[in-house]
Amino acid sequence: METKKNDNPDKVRIGVLVSGGGTNLQAIIDSCESGILKDIAEIAAVISNKADAYALERAKKHGIYSKFIDRKNFQGNAAFCQEIAKELKSRGVKLICLAGYLCMITPELIKEFKGNIINIHPALLPKFGGKGMYGHNVHETVLKSGDKESGATVHWVNEIYDNGEIIIQKRVSVIPNDTPESLAKRILPVEHQIYPEAILKIIKEGLKIKG
Numbered sequence: 001m002e003t004k005k006n007d008n009p010d011k012v013r014i015g016v017l018v019s020g021g022g023t024n025l026q027a028i029i030d031s032c033e034s035g036i037l038k039d040i041a042e043i044a045a046v047i048s049n050k051a052d053a054y055a056l057e058r059a060k061k062h063g064i065y066s067k068f069i070d071r072k073n074f075q076g077n078a079a080f081c082q083e084i085a086k087e088l089k090s091r092g093v094k095l096i097c098l099a100g101y102l103c104m105i106t107p108e109l110i111k112e113f114k115g116n117i118i119n120i121h122p123a124l125l126p127k128f129g130g131k132g133m134y135g136h137n138v139h140e141t142v143l144k145s146g147d148k149e150s151g152a153t154v155h156w157v158n159e160i161y162d163n164g165e166i167i168i169q170k171r172v173s174v175i176p177n178d179t180p181e182s183l184a185k186r187i188l189p190v191e192h193q194i195y196p197e198a199i200l201k202i203i204k205e206g207l208k209i210k211g
Protein backbone atom coordinates (compact mmCIF):
# COMPACT_ATOMS: atom_id res chain seq x y z
CA MET A 1 0.00 0.00 0.00
CA GLU A 2 1.25 3.47 -0.77
CA THR A 3 -0.30 6.84 -0.59
CA LYS A 4 2.60 9.26 -0.34
CA LYS A 5 4.48 10.85 -3.19
CA ASN A 6 8.19 11.54 -3.20
CA ASP A 7 7.96 15.28 -2.60
CA ASN A 8 11.70 15.89 -2.63
CA PRO A 9 13.89 13.82 -4.96
CA ASP A 10 16.98 14.78 -2.95
CA LYS A 11 15.82 12.92 0.12
CA VAL A 12 17.63 9.67 0.83
CA ARG A 13 15.21 6.81 0.46
CA ILE A 14 15.31 4.42 3.40
CA GLY A 15 14.03 0.86 3.56
CA VAL A 16 13.24 -0.48 7.02
CA LEU A 17 13.19 -4.21 7.75
CA VAL A 18 11.14 -5.22 10.78
CA SER A 19 9.80 -8.27 12.59
CA GLY A 20 7.95 -6.85 15.57
CA GLY A 21 6.46 -3.85 17.32
CA GLY A 22 8.39 -1.23 15.42
CA THR A 23 9.02 1.47 18.02
CA ASN A 24 12.38 2.16 16.35
CA LEU A 25 10.60 2.34 13.01
CA GLN A 26 8.26 4.86 14.63
CA ALA A 27 11.22 6.95 15.79
CA ILE A 28 12.56 7.02 12.23
CA ILE A 29 9.12 7.86 10.80
CA ASP A 30 8.73 10.73 13.27
CA SER A 31 12.21 12.06 12.53
CA CYS A 32 11.52 11.99 8.79
CA GLU A 33 8.16 13.68 9.20
CA SER A 34 9.02 16.37 11.68
CA GLY A 35 12.38 15.76 13.31
CA ILE A 36 16.07 15.77 12.49
CA LEU A 37 15.60 13.84 9.22
CA LYS A 38 12.97 16.18 7.80
CA ASP A 39 13.99 17.28 4.28
CA ILE A 40 16.89 14.80 4.44
CA ALA A 41 15.39 11.31 4.33
CA GLU A 42 12.14 9.48 3.82
CA ILE A 43 11.01 5.93 4.32
CA ALA A 44 10.33 4.38 0.93
CA ALA A 45 9.44 0.89 2.13
CA VAL A 46 8.86 -1.14 5.27
CA ILE A 47 9.26 -4.88 4.84
CA SER A 48 8.35 -7.46 7.47
CA ASN A 49 8.96 -11.19 7.64
CA LYS A 50 6.06 -11.44 10.10
CA ALA A 51 2.49 -10.98 8.92
CA ASP A 52 1.31 -9.69 12.29
CA ALA A 53 4.17 -7.29 13.03
CA TYR A 54 2.65 -4.13 14.47
CA ALA A 55 5.37 -2.23 12.62
CA LEU A 56 3.35 -2.81 9.42
CA GLU A 57 0.39 -1.00 11.00
CA ARG A 58 2.62 1.89 11.96
CA ALA A 59 3.77 2.22 8.35
CA LYS A 60 0.20 2.09 7.04
CA LYS A 61 -0.92 4.77 9.48
CA HIS A 62 1.68 7.08 7.97
CA GLY A 63 0.90 6.19 4.36
CA ILE A 64 4.23 4.43 3.92
CA TYR A 65 4.57 1.55 1.47
CA SER A 66 4.70 -1.67 3.48
CA LYS A 67 4.81 -5.34 2.68
CA PHE A 68 4.88 -8.69 4.43
CA ILE A 69 7.11 -11.16 2.61
CA ASP A 70 6.58 -14.75 3.72
CA ARG A 71 9.87 -16.59 4.04
CA LYS A 72 8.03 -19.87 3.66
CA ASN A 73 7.45 -19.06 0.01
CA PHE A 74 11.20 -19.14 -0.72
CA GLN A 75 13.70 -21.91 -0.82
CA GLY A 76 16.22 -20.75 1.71
CA ASN A 77 17.36 -17.42 3.07
CA ALA A 78 19.30 -16.46 -0.07
CA ALA A 79 16.18 -16.53 -2.24
CA PHE A 80 14.21 -14.73 0.46
CA CYS A 81 16.82 -11.95 0.72
CA GLN A 82 16.91 -11.70 -3.06
CA GLU A 83 13.20 -10.95 -3.04
CA ILE A 84 13.72 -8.31 -0.34
CA ALA A 85 16.51 -6.75 -2.42
CA LYS A 86 14.27 -6.72 -5.50
CA GLU A 87 11.48 -5.05 -3.56
CA LEU A 88 13.74 -2.42 -2.01
CA LYS A 89 15.50 -1.65 -5.28
CA SER A 90 12.20 -1.18 -7.04
CA ARG A 91 11.37 1.40 -4.37
CA GLY A 92 14.63 3.26 -4.93
CA VAL A 93 16.02 2.48 -1.49
CA LYS A 94 19.61 3.59 -0.83
CA LEU A 95 19.94 2.85 2.87
CA ILE A 96 18.53 -0.16 4.72
CA CYS A 97 17.76 0.12 8.42
CA LEU A 98 17.21 -3.07 10.38
CA ALA A 99 14.84 -2.27 13.23
CA GLY A 100 14.09 -5.32 15.30
CA TYR A 101 14.53 -7.52 12.22
CA LEU A 102 15.10 -11.08 13.33
CA CYS A 103 16.38 -12.77 10.16
CA MET A 104 19.92 -13.08 8.92
CA ILE A 105 20.95 -10.81 6.05
CA THR A 106 22.91 -12.52 3.26
CA PRO A 107 26.29 -11.27 1.99
CA GLU A 108 24.61 -10.83 -1.43
CA LEU A 109 22.08 -8.41 0.00
CA ILE A 110 24.84 -6.47 1.74
CA LYS A 111 26.82 -6.34 -1.49
CA GLU A 112 23.81 -5.33 -3.53
CA PHE A 113 23.33 -2.30 -1.30
CA LYS A 114 27.06 -1.53 -1.23
CA GLY A 115 27.19 -2.16 2.47
CA ASN A 116 24.64 0.56 3.17
CA ILE A 117 22.82 -1.41 5.85
CA ILE A 118 22.66 -0.47 9.51
CA ASN A 119 21.25 -2.06 12.64
CA ILE A 120 20.36 -1.07 16.19
CA HIS A 121 21.34 -3.27 19.10
CA PRO A 122 20.23 -2.78 22.72
CA ALA A 123 23.65 -3.13 24.37
CA LEU A 124 27.16 -1.74 24.16
CA LEU A 125 28.70 -3.69 21.30
CA PRO A 126 31.07 -5.43 20.89
CA LYS A 127 29.89 -6.82 24.21
CA PHE A 128 26.65 -8.78 24.37
CA GLY A 129 26.17 -9.23 20.65
CA GLY A 130 26.11 -12.17 18.28
CA LYS A 131 23.80 -15.07 17.60
CA GLY A 132 20.96 -15.45 20.07
CA MET A 133 21.65 -12.04 21.57
CA TYR A 134 18.38 -10.28 21.02
CA GLY A 135 15.46 -9.05 23.07
CA HIS A 136 15.28 -10.26 26.66
CA ASN A 137 18.44 -12.41 26.34
CA VAL A 138 20.66 -9.39 25.86
CA HIS A 139 19.53 -7.62 29.02
CA GLU A 140 19.52 -10.79 31.08
CA THR A 141 23.12 -11.49 30.06
CA VAL A 142 24.18 -7.92 30.84
CA LEU A 143 22.66 -8.17 34.34
CA LYS A 144 24.26 -11.56 34.97
CA SER A 145 27.65 -10.17 33.96
CA GLY A 146 27.52 -7.61 36.77
CA ASP A 147 28.37 -4.76 34.37
CA LYS A 148 27.44 -1.37 35.75
CA GLU A 149 26.37 0.00 32.42
CA SER A 150 24.66 -1.00 29.24
CA GLY A 151 23.24 1.05 26.40
CA ALA A 152 22.46 1.04 22.72
CA THR A 153 24.56 0.83 19.57
CA VAL A 154 23.89 1.65 15.93
CA HIS A 155 26.36 -0.15 13.67
CA TRP A 156 27.06 -1.10 10.08
CA VAL A 157 25.91 -4.57 9.12
CA ASN A 158 28.41 -7.07 7.80
CA GLU A 159 28.29 -10.83 7.36
CA ILE A 160 28.69 -11.50 11.07
CA TYR A 161 25.93 -10.77 13.60
CA ASP A 162 26.43 -7.48 15.47
CA ASN A 163 30.01 -7.23 14.27
CA GLY A 164 30.09 -4.22 11.92
CA GLU A 165 31.74 -0.91 12.66
CA ILE A 166 30.01 1.21 15.30
CA ILE A 167 28.34 4.44 14.17
CA ILE A 168 26.87 5.75 17.44
CA GLN A 169 26.72 4.34 20.93
CA LYS A 170 25.10 5.70 24.07
CA ARG A 171 25.47 4.49 27.61
CA VAL A 172 22.77 3.77 30.20
CA SER A 173 23.51 2.96 33.84
CA VAL A 174 22.51 -0.38 35.29
CA ILE A 175 20.85 0.31 38.63
CA PRO A 176 20.39 -1.94 41.67
CA ASN A 177 17.44 -4.31 41.34
CA ASP A 178 17.25 -3.83 37.58
CA THR A 179 15.41 -6.62 35.78
CA PRO A 180 15.81 -7.38 32.07
CA GLU A 181 12.48 -5.61 31.60
CA SER A 182 13.38 -2.47 33.54
CA LEU A 183 16.73 -2.21 31.79
CA ALA A 184 15.15 -2.72 28.36
CA LYS A 185 12.62 -0.02 29.21
CA ARG A 186 15.36 2.50 30.03
CA ILE A 187 17.40 1.63 26.94
CA LEU A 188 14.55 1.82 24.43
CA PRO A 189 14.15 5.64 24.47
CA VAL A 190 17.91 5.89 23.96
CA GLU A 191 17.57 3.67 20.87
CA HIS A 192 14.85 5.98 19.59
CA GLN A 193 17.19 8.92 20.00
CA ILE A 194 20.35 7.48 18.48
CA TYR A 195 18.85 5.65 15.49
CA PRO A 196 17.75 8.85 13.72
CA GLU A 197 20.99 10.53 14.85
CA ALA A 198 23.02 7.76 13.24
CA ILE A 199 21.03 8.06 9.99
CA LEU A 200 21.62 11.81 9.96
CA LYS A 201 25.32 11.31 10.61
CA ILE A 202 25.88 8.87 7.77
CA ILE A 203 23.81 10.85 5.28
CA LYS A 204 25.79 13.98 6.14
CA GLU A 205 29.01 12.06 5.76
CA GLY A 206 27.91 10.95 2.31
CA LEU A 207 26.28 7.55 2.61
CA LYS A 208 29.46 5.75 1.73
CA ILE A 209 30.22 4.55 2.65
CA LYS A 210 31.31 1.06 2.40
CA GLY A 211 31.29 0.59 -1.25
Ligand code: GRF
Pocket (backbone or CB within 6 Å): 020, 021, 022, 023, 024, 025, 099, 100, 101, 120, 121, 122, 135, 191
Ligand atom coordinates in the same frame (compact mmCIF):
# COMPACT_ATOMS: atom_id res chain seq x y z
C1 GRF B 1 15.05 -3.10 19.90
O1 GRF B 1 15.43 -3.26 21.24
C2 GRF B 1 16.24 -3.22 18.99
O2 GRF B 1 17.41 -2.75 19.59
C3 GRF B 1 16.35 -4.68 18.76
O3 GRF B 1 15.02 -5.13 18.71
C4 GRF B 1 14.17 -4.26 19.43
C5 GRF B 1 13.11 -3.85 18.47
O4 GRF B 1 12.14 -3.05 19.05
N1 GRF B 1 17.15 -4.95 17.61
P1 GRF B 1 11.09 -2.31 18.14
O5 GRF B 1 10.44 -3.37 17.23
O6 GRF B 1 11.80 -1.27 17.35
O7 GRF B 1 10.10 -1.74 19.10
